[in-house]
Amino acid sequence: MLIGIHGIRDSGGTTTELLTSYLSSKFGMDTTDFDYPPVRIWNAEKRLNENAMLLMSFVEACHGRAFKSIDIAAHSYGALIVYRALELDRTLRINHLHLIAPAMRRDADWGRYAHKFNEVCSYVNPWDIATRAASVSHLIAPRMGSAGHKGFKDSVVRNHYRKDRSGVWNHSRAWFDRDGLTYLGHHMAGTPCGGGA
Numbered sequence: 001m002l003i004g005i006h007g008i009r010d011s012g013g014t015t016t017e018l019l020t021s022y023l024s025s026k027f028g029m030d031t032t033d034f035d036y037p038p039v040r041i042w043n044a045e046k047r048l049n050e051n052a053m054l055l056m057s058f059v060e061a062c063h064g065r066a067f068k069s070i071d072i073a074a075h076s077y078g079a080l081i082v083y084r085a086l087e088l089d090r091t092l093r094i095n096h097l098h099l100i101a102p103a104m105r106r107d108a109d110w111g112r113y114a115h116k117f118n119e120v121c122s123y124v125n126p127w128d129i130a131t132r133a134a135s136v137s138h139l140i141a142p143r144m145g146s147a148g149h150k151g152f153k154d155s156v157v158r159n160h161y162r163k164d165r166s167g168v169w170n171h172s173r174a175w176f177d178r179d180g181l182t183y184l185g186h187h188m189a190g191t192p193c194g195g196g197a
Contacts, residue, residue, distance in 0.1 A: 001030045001062065001069060002188070005055070007076030007172065008103065010038040015075050015176045016100075022181045027189040034058045036081070041134075044077060044141045052084035056092065071096040073188065076103045076131070076171070080143055086113040093117070098188055100175050101125060102152075103134045105145030111156045121158045123175065123184065124151045130171035160187065 002023060004016030012035055020031035036051045063070060072094055074082045079102035085092055094117040102122055110120055124147070131148030134141070148171070151159035162183060167173030174180055 001032060002071040002073060003059070003062070004031065004033045005072060005074040005078035005081060006033075006035065007078055007101075008039050008041065008044060010035075011075070011172060015172050016073060016078070018176045019073055019100075019181060019184060022185055023188060026185055029189060032062065039077065041137055041144075042140055044080075045143060048080065048084050048143065049088070051081045052088055055081055055085045056089050059092070070094055071098070071188075073098040073100060073184075074102070075100045075175070076148065077144070079147075080104050083108060083110075083113075086116055096188075097121065098184075099123065099147075099157075100184065101128055101131055101148035101171055103131050103144050104147045104152075105135075105143060106147045106150055106153050108147065108152060108154065110152065110154045114156050119158065120156060121160060121187065122147060122152055123187070124148060124159050124161050125164050125170055125174050126150070126161060127163055127165050127170040128174070130169040 004020040006012035006016045017033050020033055023029040024031045036054050039047050072082055079099040097117050097120040099122040128149045131146050134144040135146035137144050164174035166177050
């Protein structure tokens, strides 16, 4: 099963819910969506632990402790929620982890949690203005950053670069319009993270 996790502004209906619907209808994948209460940049850090705990409860409700078949596709701040859940939950295991325009610091230490997932793949847009701006929000949200704009530094992560100027910020629409969904679907429905760029 693949769980979709939306970004900071309760955007599931226009982002990850479109993706999970696409993956289900086009590729027959078993998908579901995790929703959390709306968050804004000024309370993102404060709500992070709560949202990570909600995710852990959601995963357990879906699968108990049988994590071998769980894949996650997390957009923007959703990637940070997954990372925090990996920090907090000693037993959490994920098969494939797909991070779409992650609003996280580039130096996140994914290698520290490499025993908790099979592979992690990040989808990066060098024209993403939103995550580039997130890198200067460190005073109110120190964990947020520009990984969605530049990619992660950790060699455990496979960064896939795709330039797209869709949408005001080149952040959400760039991944969840027709072309973006086609691109993500190709990478998530059977092609290993390590293949292609």
